[in-house]
Structure formats: structure tokens, C-alpha cells
Amino acid sequence: MKIAVFVKHVPDVAEADLEVAADGRTLKGAGLPFEMNEWDRFALEEAVLIKDEVGGDLTAFLIGDEAAEESLRRCLAVGADRAVRLWDEALSGANPFEIAAAMRGAVGDDNYDLILCGAQSSDYGYGMGGPLLAEALGINSVALVNKMKVEGSKVLVTRELEGGWGEEVEVNLPAVISIQTGINEPRYVSILGIKKARKKPIDVLDGAGVDLSSEGGKLVVESLQAPPLGEGAEFLEGSPEEVAERCLALLKEAGGVL
Amino acid sequence: MPKLSDIEGVTLAERFELAACLQCGRCTGGCPMSIRSPLNSRKFLYESLIREDGEALLEREEVWDCTSCRTCSSRCPRELDPAMVMRAVRTVKIEGGRIPKTLMDAMESSLKHGNPWGRSRMKRTAWAEGITVNSIEEDAESERLWFVGCTPAYDPRAMGMAKALARIFEVAGVDYTTLGSEEVCCGSEMLRAGEEGLFEELSEVNKENFAELEFAEVVATSPHCMNTFIADYGLDIPVTHYTQLLAALAAEGKLPFGGESEEVKVAFHDPCYLGKQNSIYDAPRNVLKAVPGVELVEFARSRERSLCCEGGGGRMWIEGMGEGERNAQIRVRDAIEMGVDVIATACPFCLLTLEDAVKTTGSEGKIRIFDIAEIVVNSIDGSERSE
Ligand code: SF4
Numbered sequence: 001m002k003i004a005v006f007v008k009h010v011p012d013v014a015e016a017d018l019e020v021a022a023d024g025r026t027l028k029g030a031g032l033p034f035e036m037n038e039w040d041r042f043a044l045e046e047a048v049l050i051k052d053e054v055g056g057d058l059t060a061f062l063i064g065d066e067a068a069e070e071s072l073r074r075c076l077a078v079g080a081d082r083a084v085r086l087w088d089e090a091l092s093g094a095n096p097f098e099i100a101a102a103m104r105g106a107v108g109d110d111n112y113d114l115i116l117c118g119a120q121s122s123d124y125g126y127g128m129g130g131p132l133l134a135e136a137l138g139i140n141s142v143a144l145v146n147k148m149k150v151e152g153s154k155v156l157v158t159r160e161l162e163g164g165w166g167e168e169v170e171v172n173l174p175a176v177i178s179i180q181t182g183i184n185e186p187r188y189v190s191i192l193g194i195k196k197a198r199k200k201p202i203d204v205l206d207g208a209g210v211d212l213s214s215e216g217g218k219l220v221v222e223s224l225q226a227p228p229l230g231e232g233a234e235f236l237e238g239s240p241e242e243v244a245e246r247c248l249a250l251l252k253e254a255g256g257v258l
Numbered sequence: 259m260p261k262l263s264d265i266e267g268v269t270l271a272e273r274f275e276l277a278a279c280l281q282c283g284r285c286t287g288g289c290p291m292s293i294r295s296p297l298n299s300r301k302f303l304y305e306s307l308i309r310e311d312g313e314a315l316l317e318r319e320e321v322w323d324c325t326s327c328r329t330c331s332s333r334c335p336r337e338l339d340p341a342m343v344m345r346a347v348r349t350v351k352i353e354g355g356r357i358p359k360t361l362m363d364a365m366e367s368s369l370k371h372g373n374p375w376g377r378s379r380m381k382r383t384a385w386a387e388g389i390t391v392n393s394i395e396e397d398a399e400s401e402r403l404w405f406v407g408c409t410p411a412y413d414p415r416a417m418g419m420a421k422a423l424a425r426i427f428e429v430a431g432v433d434y435t436t437l438g439s440e441e442v443c444c445g446s447e448m449l450r451a452g453e454e455g456l457f458e459e460l461s462e463v464n465k466e467n468f469a470e471l472e473f474a475e476v477v478a479t480s481p482h483c484m485n486t487f488i489a490d491y492g493l494d495i496p497v498t499h500y501t502q503l504l505a506a507l508a509a510e511g512k513l514p515f516g517g518e519s520e521e522v523k524v525a526f527h528d529p530c531y532l533g534k535q536n537s538i539y540d541a542p543r544n545v546l547k548a549v550p551g552v553e554l555v556e557f558a559r560s561r562e563r564s565l566c567c568e569g570g571g572g573r574m575w576i577e578g579m580g581e582g583e584r585n586a587q588i589r590v591r592d593a594i595e596m597g598v599d600v601i602a603t604a605c606p607f608c609l610l611t612l613e614d615a616v617k618t619t620g621s622e623g624k625i626r627i628f629d630i631a632e633i634v635v636n637s638i639d640g641s642e643r644s645e
């Protein structure tokens with residue numbers, strides 16, 4: 001089976017003091033640590049598990065600049081046979097339609113049976129990459145999958161719905177499946193593993209052949225603002241015990257929860 | 259899945275010369291975990307001998323219970339090193355990627371943020387806000403580096419150690435500087451958890467910092483940082499623990515202790531990395547003895563026989579398989595029976611595991627846990643700063 005997985009290299013914004021850049025439409029990214037998108041870690045693990053189970057080869061794709069190769073190396077370290085990175089300066093600050101066009105371009109004429117990607121990315125969170133790629137390739141697509149099994153030329157998947165509900169879907173291959181967190185337990189990738197993977201080649205594609213002309217206007221970010229400060233917020237101070245006690249008291253006071 | 263026999267092309271038994279093992283069991287007899295966990299180093303070594311390549315050991319999850327206290331290795335009559343066998347098995351498990359999730363998070367955080375606690379690099383100096391702390395980021399130059407450490411920098415309870423030390427250095431006029439937010443994890447626990455590659459990455463950064471700034475001496479808050487600087491970094495400058503510096507200051511009369519004070523009965527809990535692994539037993543006791551009002555008493559198991567708190571070897575981030583009472587809980591109960599008011603220690607991990615044990619044994623109000631630096635500051639400033 002020919003399997004592909006798309007991963008993205010994203011900033012870790014936990015505890016970061018984010019600021020809107022001078023253009024008013026993007027965030028300042030300087031100084032933030034980057035890592036593989038959380039959802040993509042699950043997609044990668046699932047791809048490796050499927051490869052181990054049914055056999056075949058696995059190609060990892062990434063749309064990003066050279067610094068983003070770290071995430072591709074993780075893919076190579078856990079069992080991807082090939083890694084492909086596509087980048088063009090025109091893609092910096094691209095909207096999801098443009099990114100999907102680039103993803104389509106990276107896949108090229110290789111017919112993959114199964115393409116996995118994370119259900120969304122932790123930076124912009126559009127959740128559009130997978131479905132748009134499927135659309136561009138003219139193949140099936142299922143999103144928010146938290147359970148899957150390949151059976152011959154089909155995949156049985158469970159889609160996550162609200163309130164703990166799941167929807168079981170049987171889908172014919174080829175297909176793009178976008179993966180929800182929790183579907184598996186992504187393995188640890190050791191530094192030694194990543195170092196070994198540095199010796200493996202990464203195919204680098206430029207954006208030639210990727211037509212963005214009709215995509216740019218489909219979604220335009222007008223402006224970006226920090227959420228306004230709410231009224232009446234109370235910062236709880238003190239030791240963890242005191243904070244927890246105060247929390248409990250406040251919840252009781254507010255009623256409805258306890 | 260990688261294989262144990264892949265380590266440097268030799269089997270575990272060959273690499274650690276296990277054929278010399280007498281199967282006397284002294285290692286297991288001294289192991290602080292063997293009472294409450296399936297971890298049994300004698301049996302473990304036996305298994306790695308009788309199985310051709312010992313691969314079956316990879317299935318044994320109890321290898322994560324080892325606290326890397328090295329009691330086993332220090333007691334072996336044949337000078338074998340069971341603690342290193344545990345680490346070697348962990349390393350192979352790590353290469354296979356199937357390790358406890360909490361440990362995985364700590365390792366990834368260490369690489370990404372330079373600390374195992376999942377906190378931002380930017381917040382590394384948050385503990386120092388509003389107090390006097392010398393830092394290279396504020397151009398404070400010194401030949402003496404105070405290596406604060408991740409846990410004292412980030413953990414709300416262990417921060418008490420960092421704050422207390424900064425205050426003592428201030429009043430005693432100690433010449434020092436810190437690396438501020440340039441400091442990264444020493445890697446000790448990652449190495450002992452078996453992640454050798456990660457240790458190398460982290461230690462390279464620190465070694466470069468030390469060399470570039472031409473420090474002549476390093477003083478560490480944590481015995482774990484100190485130990486790895488001594489045992490694993492190969493530095494050519496002296497590395498000491500803060501209790502050694504405080505003991506010297508006390509001997510020179512440079513610690514301005516408060517005069518009047520109530521008598522407090524204090525038992526000192528020897529951290530494994532300070533005591534057993536570096537034979538520093540007297541310095542912490544000398545500091546305590548110098549504090550007015552402190553009556554120092556000894557646990558039945560103290561110094562070389564001290565009971566490990568279970569915080570080492572990466573165990574701060576591994577739940578483990580152990581059942582029954584934790585060693586730190588035993589410690590707290592013993593101290594209460596001895597009529598002790600305070601358990602003093604000198605390690606952030608011991609501090610946290612003992613604090614935890616006070617809560618899990620329901621002993622709040624019966625006993626208190628302080629770091630030695632906090633006890634010194636309490637006397638100097640006449641207030642309790644532990645909360
Ligand atoms: S103490 Fe040494 S000789 Fe005795 S069982 Fe343990 S490893 Fe073997």
C-alpha cells in the first residue's frame with residue numbers, strides 16, 4: 001500500500017506573550033519554539049502503524065521552509081521511507097486554499113492509496129487541509145477520525161461527533177483521512193533517532209507547477225486582534241492549595257456546577 | 259524495535275561483565291525499590307545472563323522503577339554496576355519509543371524549552387521577580403556561577419530554595435552570577451532515564467556557556483545538577499553544592515543568623531545524589547548545627563544508609579509500578595514517631611516528594627518540610643518563607 005502523511009511545523013504558543021505584527025494581520029513569531037503539530041503526531045503514528053500492519057511504503061510531506069525540516073526528520077526517524085518538502089516564498093502567510101494547492105502539487109502524479117493528515121493545526125486551526133486536498137485530488141475524504149482500520153481496498157473509520165458520539169464510516173480507497181488526537185499513542189522519537197535521520201535525504205520541491213493564482217482571493221485575513229480584556233476577571237493568588245480552595249468556593253458561589 | 263544486543267555490538271552480559279555476578283543479592287538487598295516494586299536487580303542480571311541476548315528484559319516495565327540511587331552498585335562485592343544495566347535497558351526502550359507518556363513529555367520539553375516541566379524558556383527567571391538576583395543578563399559578572407536548576411526555577415514549592423539562596427547570597431555578600439533565561443536543564447535526569455542523545459544536546463549548551471563566560475567555579479542548588487556536572491560533564495573547574503558554600507560561610511561567621519529563636523527539632527534527610535553518590539554528609543549538617551535553635555537529630559537510616567525518596571533517575575516524571583507505602587511516606591512517619599518538628603533536606607526532588615508525602619499521609623500540622631536554605635533564611639530574616 002502506498003501511504004502518505006502530511007505534517008506541519010508549528011510554533012508552541014503555550015505561555016507565549018503573543019503580539020500582532022506591524023501589518024495588523026499576522027503574529028510575531030520570533031523567539032517561539034517550533035515543533036510538529038500535535039494532530040500530525042497522531043497522523044504520523046497511525047501511518048506507521050498501518051504500514052507495519054499491512055505493509056507498503058510511507059512518504060512524509062511537509063509544506064514549509066528549511067527550518068521546518070525538523071518535523072520531517074521525526075517522520076524519517078519513526079519509519080517514513082521518503083520525505084518531501086515543498087516551499088515557495090509565495091506561500092508565507094498563505095491561506096488554507098493556497099496551502100492545499102501546494103499539498104496537491106507536492107503529491108504530483110504519485111497515486112497514494114491512503115493519505116493521512118492531522119485534523120487541524122494548532123496555529124491557525126482551520127482544519128481544511130485534508131478535505132481540500134481530497135477535493136483537489138478528486139478522492140474520498142473523512143475528517144476528525146479517531147479510530148481506523150484498513151481492510152483490503154477499504155478503510156473502516158470512526159468520526160468523532162459532539163458529546164462523545166461517533167459515526168462509523170466505510171470509505172473506499174484512495175482517500176484522505178484527517179486524524180483526531182487520541183486515536184493512538186504517538187511514540188517517543190529519541191534524539192539519536194533524529195540524528196540518524198539527518199543522514200537520510202529530503203526531497204525538496206519548489207513551488208513551480210503550483211498555481212496559486214485562483215486561490216489567494218478565497219480567504220483573506222483582514223485584521224487580527226487580541227481578545228478584549230474581560231471585565232471582572234479575578235486572579236487567584238497564593239499557594240496551589242489556597243488557589244484550589246478559592247476556586248472551589250467560587251464555583252459553589254456561582255452555583256450550577258457543584 | 260531496537261535490540262538490547264545492539265548496544266555497541268555486544269550483549270548486555272558482555273558489556274557489563276555480568277558473568278562475574280555471584281548472585282549474592284546484596285544489590286537487591288540494598289535497593290530502596292525492591293520492597294515495593296517487582297524491581298529486583300539480582301534477578302534482572304540473572305535474566306540477562308541466561309537469555310541469549312536478554313531481549314526479554316525489554317518487556318520488563320519495572321526497569322522504570324529504578325531511581326538510579328546507585329545503592330546496588332555501591333554494595334556489589336564484585337564491583338559490578340547494576341544501576342548502569344538498568345540505564346542501558348532504558349536506553350534501548352527509549353530508542354523503541356514506547357516509554358511512559360509523562361516521561362516523554364518531560365524529555366520533549368527539555369529539548370524544546372530547556373526544562374522538563376513543560377514551561378516556557380521566557381519564564382525561567384519569573385521566580386526572581388522583585389528580589390535581588392545577579393544575572394549575566396543584567397551584566398553581573400563573576401567567576402562563580404550559581405546554577406539555579408529547572409525545578410527551583412519553575413516549581414512553585416521548590417522556588418523557595420532559589421529565593422532563599424538569593425537572599426542568603428545577598429546578605430552574606432557572596433560574589434556570584436546566574437545564567438538567567440540562558441540556563442538550560444543540566445540533563446542529569448534525562449541521562450539517567452536513558453536518553454543519552456538528549457543529555458548530549460543539553461550538556462553541550464551548558465558546557466559552551468560555562469566555557470564562553472570563563473567561570474572558575476560552579477555552585478548548584480540541586481545535587482542532581484551538581485552530580486552530573488561532576489560525573490558526566492568532564493568539566494575542569496570545581497563544582498560544589500550550595501550546602502558546602504553555606505557551611506563555609508557559617509564557619510567564617512558570615513551568615514547573620516537571628517539571635518532569639520524557639521528550639522526546633524530537625525532531622526536531616528540525606529539526598530542520594532549529595533550523600534551516597536558524592537559523600538557530602540557533613541556540610542549540610544554543619545549548616546543546620548550553626549542555625550540558632552536547631553536541634554539536629556538523625557534518622558535511624560541516615561548518611562550512607564539513607565532511604566532514597568524515589569525522586570531520582572527520572573522518577574519525578576514516571577509513576578512506576580511500586581505498590582504500598584512510598585519511601586517518602588515512610589520517612590515522614592518515621593520523623594513524626596521520632597518527635598521531629600521539621601525534616602530538612604537539600605534537594606528540590608527530595609523537597610517535593612517529602613512535601614507530597616506529608617499530604618498523602620495526612621500529616622499536615624504534625625511536621626514540616628524545609629530546605630536547608632529556607633531554614634537559614636528563616637533564621638536570618640526571622641520569618642517563615644516556605645509557602
Ligand atoms: S551484588 Fe553484585 S555480585 Fe551480588 S548479585 Fe548483585 S550484581 Fe551480583
Ligand code: SF4
Nearest residue numbers: 289324325327328330
Ligand atoms: S540504582 Fe537504586 S533503585 Fe536502581 S536498582 Fe540500584 S539500588 Fe535499586
